[in-house]
Amino acid sequence: MSTNMLNLTLKVWRQDGPNSAGRFETYQTTTIADDASFLEMLDYVNEDLVAGDVEPITFDHDCREGICGTCGVMINGQAHGPQRGTATCQLHMRQFRSGDTIVIEPWRAAAFPIIRDLMVNRAALDRVVESGGYITVSTGAAPDANITPVPRDAAEAAMDAAACIGCGACVAACPNSAGQLFTSAKLAHLNLLPQGQAERWSRSEAMVETMEQYFGSCTNHGECQEACPKEISIDFIAMMNRDYLKAKFTNRRRGGQRKSG
Amino acid sequence: MAKTMSRPGATAPVVNPPAAKSAPWPVTFYRSAVGKKWVMAITGLGLLGFVIAHMIGNLKMYLGREDIDAYGHALRTLLHPIMPNELVLWILRLGLFAMLVAHIHAAATLTIMNKKARPVGYQSPRQYVAVNFASKSMRYTGLIVFLYLIFHLLDLTIGTTNPDFVEGRVYDNLVASMSRPAVAIVYILCNIAIAVHLFHGIWSVFQSMGLNNPRYNVARRWVAMALSGIILVGNVSFPIMILAGVVH
Numbered sequence: 001m002s003t004n005m006l007n008l009t010l011k012v013w014r015q016d017g018p019n020s021a022g023r024f025e026t027y028q029t030t031t032i033a034d035d036a037s038f039l040e041m042l043d044y045v046n047e048d049l050v051a052g053d054v055e056p057i058t059f060d061h062d063c064r065e066g067i068c069g070t071c072g073v074m075i076n077g078q079a080h081g082p083q084r085g086t087a088t089c090q091l092h093m094r095q096f097r098s099g100d101t102i103v104i105e106p107w108r109a110a111a112f113p114i115i116r117d118l119m120v121n122r123a124a125l126d127r128v129v130e131s132g133g134y135i136t137v138s139t140g141a142a143p144d145a146n147i148t149p150v151p152r153d154a155a156e157a158a159m160d161a162a163a164c165i166g167c168g169a170c171v172a173a174c175p176n177s178a179g180q181l182f183t184s185a186k187l188a189h190l191n192l193l194p195q196g197q198a199e200r201w202s203r204s205e206a207m208v209e210t211m212e213q214y215f216g217s218c219t220n221h222g223e224c225q226e227a228c229p230k231e232i233s234i235d236f237i238a239m240m241n242r243d244y245l246k247a248k249f250t251n252r253r254r255g256g257q258r259k260s261g
Numbered sequence: 262m263a264k265t266m267s268r269p270g271a272t273a274p275v276v277n278p279p280a281a282k283s284a285p286w287p288v289t290f291y292r293s294a295v296g297k298k299w300v301m302a303i304t305g306l307g308l309l310g311f312v313i314a315h316m317i318g319n320l321k322m323y324l325g326r327e328d329i330d331a332y333g334h335a336l337r338t339l340l341h342p343i344m345p346n347e348l349v350l351w352i353l354r355l356g357l358f359a360m361l362v363a364h365i366h367a368a369a370t371l372t373i374m375n376k377k378a379r380p381v382g383y384q385s386p387r388q389y390v391a392v393n394f395a396s397k398s399m400r401y402t403g404l405i406v407f408l409y410l411i412f413h414l415l416d417l418t419i420g421t422t423n424p425d426f427v428e429g430r431v432y433d434n435l436v437a438s439m440s441r442p443a444v445a446i447v448y449i450l451c452n453i454a455i456a457v458h459l460f461h462g463i464w465s466v467f468q469s470m471g472l473n474n475p476r477y478n479v480a481r482r483w484v485a486m487a488l489s490g491i492i493l494v495g496n497v498s499f500p501i502m503i504l505a506g507v508v509h
Contacts, residue, residue, distance in 0.1 A: 013384065024384065077388035103385040110276045110378050124273035175392060177378035208295050213275050216378030217294035217371045219399065220465040222391035235473050242471025244295045248286050 004034040006093055009101040010045060012057055015114050022114070024103070034094040038081065039064060039071060041093055058117040066090040066229060069165030072172070073118045074105040079169035079227035087167060087229040107172035111179070111214035122168045124214035125182060129166075131210035132203035133186045135195050154192050161188035163230040171215060173227030179215035181224040183207055184240035185232050191243060201247040208244045276377050294374060297367040302469040304360040304367075305462050309488075311357055312455065316495040319435075322508060326432040333431040365407065372400060395461035402458035409451035416444070436503055445500035456493035460485050 008029045015022030030048055032041050039061050046056035062070035071088040075081035081091040096102065106114050111124035162185075170181035187207055190196030196203070218237060225234045280292050290296035318336075321329040339349040395402075412422065416438055420426025425437035439445050463485035467473065472481075502508045 011385070022384075074383065074385070077383070077386050078390070082388075105383060105385050108379055108381060108383050110380055111273060113274060121273070127273050175389075175397075176375035178375075209279060209293055212294050212374075213277050213279055214273060214378075215276070216375035218298065218468075219371075219375075219396065220461070220468045221389075221393075221396045223389060226390035234468065235475075235478070238468050238471045238473030240471075241295055241298065241469055244293070245290075245299060245471070248290045248296070 069167035079173040109177040132206040158192040170224035176216035184236035204243040205247040298469040304364040405454040439503040459489040
């Protein structure tokens with residue numbers, strides 16, 4: 001397998017701080033091998049910028065193997081770039097051709113203020129999880145394995161939802177900046193399992209209402225599931241809508257669940 | 262105790278401050294965006310039911326003048342010996358009006374919420390994968406349908422804009438109205454807007470109401486396509502048949 005070398009033109013959003021005005025800067029890359037990842041390409045560009053005494057491009061990244069959810073930028077108008085089911089770190093330069101112009105922009109949402117350049121603050125996602133994305137159990141000796149039977153299909157569906165890495169691409173891709181796919185995934189991976197039942201309704205109510213303090217509302221475009229690096233389905237959004245209604249209807253006094261808030 | 266580290270700007274900006282929680286549950290339910298989507302889905306279904314019934318009723322035009330005039334008379338005297346004249350009709354009309362108001366109010370407030378959720382848009386062109394013409398244009402097709410509804414009532418129910426209007430002569434009023442090519446063209450264009458609106462609306466009903474099951478999920482787009490297609494063909498046939506002189 002031979003390596004192709006690419007010469008690219010980058011248009012990168014540069015912004016010095018949360019309150020500064022941003023602008024696109026154009027950079028010519030040195031020759032990039034097409035087996036480099038997108039973030040490695042940015043590393044090479046940054047090395048050149050440092051050598052030329054220019055402030056390097058700030059971007060979020062951590063594991064670089066698609067499991068941490070730290071990286072993520074808009075690449076040519078698509079969250080995480082043109083390849084389905086991959087985070088920016090797993091997007092490789094073989095997706096591009098020599099001579100291409102690549103436009104790179106940070107996630108845009110009121111809840112995701114820009115910290116610098118391509119890095120945004122996604123603390124709003126943490127607020128949603130804090131409001132109910134957990135189960136309350138007494139800690140102690142580890143229980144026996146398989147002491148709580150979980151149907152295989154439920155385990156699989158919960159696992160599909162739990163694949164969410166919290167990168168925020170769903171919010172970034174959504175024309176309404178809605179956080180529905182993220183919140184519904186975080187709800188579903190607990191609401192589908194026996195351990196999650198005790199707090200199901202208080203969790204559904206609290207997480208939906210916290211989400212709505214930060215994000216827009218769903219208009220069922222389905223753009224989020226196309227952008228999701230874990231290919232999480234909007235089926236979970238339907239489930240969340242159902243659970244929210246039930247959370248409002250159910251007699252929670254009988255179920256021993258306090259009202260949230 | 263461990264000290265929590267925080268970096269500058271790690272606080273999440275609240276876009277929509279929560280309302281006080283002292284209200285009864287239907288109010289707090291409607292205050293939430295998910296609740297508003299439920300209201301939009303249910304009122305949308307009600308209005309869809311009206312559009313279907315309206316289209317089927319109008320098909321009586323093809324049975325002849327007596328049939329559709331009798332149908333119009335029957336609507337005004339619905340349940341007549343039991344209820345006073347036109348009372349049931351007015352109850353239905355008020356129900357439809359309430360659903361329309363709720364549908365529009367929810368849509369308007371959600372649109373404002375969505376604009377607030379991204380005050381600074383993308384500065385480079387977006388490349389959408391799933392967004393389609395119908396889903397993107399819901400606000401505009403909805404507005405077109407609303408404006409057309411006003412004209413439609415003035416033209417064929419009240420008769421203000423139809424010089425040949427005679428109350429109760431449904432068939433003649435329809436033919437007189439649609440014989441004007443400008444009115445017929447506006448009618449056709451607005452019915453295309455209705456069909457486009459319904460295509461995304463019907464699909465959205467399934468999602469908003471959590472009607473999601475792998476067994477029939479593939480059918481959801483087809484149901485939306487079939488229903489909006491049938492309504493489009495049925496409604497658009499009236500002006501075309503009148504202009505073509507088949508119905509006169």
